[in-house]
Amino acid sequence: MIHHFEILLRDAEGALQRLLGTTERRGFRVVALHAQAGPGTICRVELTVDGTRDAGLLGRQLERLQEVQAATIMD
Amino acid sequence: MADSGVIEAAVRSGAQWLVAALEAEGVDTIFGYPGGAIMPVYDALVDSRLRHILVRHEQAAALAADGYARASGRIGVCLATSGPGATNLLTGIANAYLDSVPLLAITGQVASGLMGTDAFQEVDIFGMSLPVVKHSFIVRRAEDVIAVVHEACAIARSGRPGPVLIDLPKDVAQSRSAAQPAQRHATPAPVIPDAATLTAAVALLARSERPLLYIGGGVGIARAEAALRAFIATTGMPSVCTLKALGAAGPSASHHLGMLGMHGSPAANHAVQSCDLLIVVGARFDDRATGKLDTFAPGARVVHIDADAAEIGKLRAADIGLAGDLSLALAALEQPLDIHAWREHCSALESLYRNRYDAPGTDIYAPALLRELSLAAGDQTIVSCDVGQHQMWVAQHWRIQAIHAHLTSGGLGAMGYGVPAALGAQLARPESRVICVTGDGSIMMNIQELATLRRYAIPVKIVLLDNACLGMVRQWQELFFAERYSEVDLSDNPDFVALARAFGIEAFGIERREQVPDAIRRLLDTPGPVLCHVRIDPRANVWPLVPPGKSNGEMMDSAA
Numbered sequence: 001m002i003h004h005f006e007i008l009l010r011d012a013e014g015a016l017q018r019l020l021g022t023t024e025r026r027g028f029r030v031v032a033l034h035a036q037a038g039p040g041t042i043c044r045v046e047l048t049v050d051g052t053r054d055a056g057l058l059g060r061q062l063e064r065l066q067e068v069q070a071a072t073i074m075d
Numbered sequence: 076m077a078d079s080g081v082i083e084a085a086v087r088s089g090a091q092w093l094v095a096a097l098e099a100e101g102v103d104t105i106f107g108y109p110g111g112a113i114m115p116v117y118d119a120l121v122d123s124r125l126r127h128i129l130v131r132h133e134q135a136a137a138l139a140a141d142g143y144a145r146a147s148g149r150i151g152v153c154l155a156t157s158g159p160g161a162t163n164l165l166t167g168i169a170n171a172y173l174d175s176v177p178l179l180a181i182t183g184q185v186a187s188g189l190m191g192t193d194a195f196q197e198v199d200i201f202g203m204s205l206p207v208v209k210h211s212f213i214v215r216r217a218e219d220v221i222a223v224v225h226e227a228c229a230i231a232r233s234g235r236p237g238p239v240l241i242d243l244p245k246d247v248a249q250s251r252s253a254a255q256p257a258q259r260h261a262t263p264a265p266v267i268p269d270a271a272t273l274t275a276a277v278a279l280l281a282r283s284e285r286p287l288l289y290i291g292g293g294v295g296i297a298r299a300e301a302a303l304r305a306f307i308a309t310t311g312m313p314s315v316c317t318l319k320a321l322g323a324a325g326p327s328a329s330h331h332l333g334m335l336g337m338h339g340s341p342a343a344n345h346a347v348q349s350c351d352l353l354i355v356v357g358a359r360f361d362d363r364a365t366g367k368l369d370t371f372a373p374g375a376r377v378v379h380i381d382a383d384a385a386e387i388g389k390l391r392a393a394d395i396g397l398a399g400d401l402s403l404a405l406a407a408l409e410q411p412l413d414i415h416a417w418r419e420h421c422s423a424l425e426s427l428y429r430n431r432y433d434a435p436g437t438d439i440y441a442p443a444l445l446r447e448l449s450l451a452a453g454d455q456t457i458v459s460c461d462v463g464q465h466q467m468w469v470a471q472h473w474r475i476q477a478i479h480a481h482l483t484s485g486g487l488g489a490m491g492y493g494v495p496a497a498l499g500a501q502l503a504r505p506e507s508r509v510i511c512v513t514g515d516g517s518i519m520m521n522i523q524e525l526a527t528l529r530r531y532a533i534p535v536k537i538v539l540l541d542n543a544c545l546g547m548v549r550q551w552q553e554l555f556f557a558e559r560y561s562e563v564d565l566s567d568n569p570d571f572v573a574l575a576r577a578f579g580i581e582a583f584g585i586e587r588r589e590q591v592p593d594a595i596r597r598l599l600d601t602p603g604p605v606l607c608h609v610r611i612d613p614r615a616n617v618w619p620l621v622p623p624g625k626s627n628g629e630m631m632d633s634a635a
């Protein structure tokens with residue numbers, strides 16, 4: 001199933017890597033990604049994933065990351 | 076440095092700032108091993124009041140820091156150089172991650188300009204450790220060191236704790252700067268569980284006829300043992316616990332049925348299968364606890380209380396999820412319950428499946444030895460285990476009266492944990508007696524730490540249960556792989572008594588049952604570190620057992 005997330009990400013070293021790593025390791029495939037980073041800023045990430053697991057749970061797992069301020073499912 | 080915990084402004088090197096920040100955090104002991112990229116920090120340690128314990132392998136530094144943290148409730152700190160030093164830490168970092176232990180791992184890194192060039196002893200430890208840390212930093216400027224250390228410690232300790240890595244490039248450690256004065260982070264206020272959800276949970280509990288508490292290690296992490304015991308006293312609710320929550324219910328809990336799961340007590344597993352409401356506190360439905368998940372507690376509704384919102388509904392849907400402070404949630408749910416028949420049923424299960432120690436024969440029966448040793452050692456004792464059959468025997472038979480008195484590698488199941496964890500725990504709690512129960516396979520994974528015990532005269536008592544094989548794997552091959560034994564034989568083990576003595580550790584061996592009482596006395600009466608080598612039957616198995624992939628209702632026992 002396809003899910004669209006909107007994520008507010010603090011732009012720190014490794015933030016994007018953590019976000020994508022968590023998404024894949026927790027059982028989802030990254031289908032599309034749009035992010036515009038600026039130093040010391042909060043960037044808005046649009047992330048589309050595909051997977052059979054609970055997307056709400058993925059959202060909570062992403063929100064555990066220190067850099068993720070919010071992960072909202074848009075579908 | 077002022078005692079207020081605020082570091083005064085001055086010009087110092089990044090390494091000196093690091094040491095000053097650790098001191099300001101109240102760290103007194105760090106476990107480590109030096110090398111090229113971390114040398115500036117070792118230089119700064121010379122002038123510091125931090126006690127550095129030189130282990131003999133970095134894995135042991137991380138595991139000792141883990142044991143230190145679990146036994147003390149404070150953050151454990153380990154230190155290693157770049158490259159192989161850093162990779163050697165990884166198992167210990169993963170161990171802390173899976174068991175939610177507050178750990179700070181500091182690694183040296185090659186100089187910034189060399190990073191990304193495959194320099195000597197360069198590995199991307201930041202990248203390698205990403206999936207097993209709660210958070211991590213590469214420090215890019217010396218003036219950031221203090222702020223990073225304070226933030227790292229706060230993250231490691233707060234909420235659901237975990238390991239945090241700080242990778243410190245050598246040039247950053249060496250460059251001198253005036254640090255921005257940075258403060259320690261205040262402890263965040265407890266998260267209050269949602270009031271309406273609490274009300275719903277109170278009502279669900281009041282209506283249930285067969286409620287059962289499923290207690291997890293989170294209770295220890297959240298320091299919620301007192302609230303849990305008060306809850307049990309008021310409700311009179313029967314309870315079961317996980318490997319990591321052994322001891323949580325305390326000595327006075329009636330209707331506590333012990334550990335559930337693969338090597339749990341049949342009473343606990345049967346109660347779970349027949350309850351109508353599970354109150355899950357700081358537990359996470361681990362597969363070793365649940366057996367076949369879709370047959371676990373089939374008739375139960377679930378109230379799941381956890382500090383980590385991402386645990387709720389991860390593996391088993393919760394009818395009611397309460398994310399937040401465990402003590403507050405338990406206090407809100409506390410109410411007298413009218414469940415007399417269910418209590419009687421659980422008491423009957425408990426007496427039906429009580430452990431027996433009257434094994435036939437003259438061989439040493441490990442469960443009986445462990446039981447007697449724990450009773451003789453007393454409740455102030457901390458036991459640390461390695462991984463395998465002996466670990467499960469400790470879980471089943473050791474008298475454990477508080478979560479923090481039992482150190483076990485629960486999530487990772489890392490052989491080699493026992494000795495370093497015991498060493499760390501003993502340094503954290505010098506007034507407590509610390510006993511390490513290990514196996515002939517496991518002890519060889521960190522045998523070098525006998526040198527550390529000797530050097531610092533750390534009086535850990537080691538009980539080595541030697542079955543001349545990798546017992547747990549042998550048991551599975553016997554039961555589930557048609558007795559096709561593959562690479563489990565250790566009958567050519569070294570002479571462990573001579574080996575321990577070569578390290579300067581007192582040691583003795585026993586092999587017959589009648590030697591057990593004297594051995595226990597000698598072990599407990601020896602003031603310094605000591606190893607007791609215990610020869611046991613290679614064919615001994617851990618019973619009972621839920622076969623892999625089966626429901627917890629289908630336990631096998633030795634008669635089967």
Ligand SMILES: Cc1ncc(C[n+]2csc(CCOP(=O)(O)OP(=O)(O)O)c2C)c(N)n1
Binds near residue numbers: 464490514540545546
């Ligand atoms: C580092 C590591 N490697 C392999 C394993 C798999 N494993 C689990 S138990 C076990 C046997 C342990 O043998 P021993 O320490 O002698 O304990 P026993 O089971 O005989 O009591 C093995 C190999 C593990 N848990 N950890």
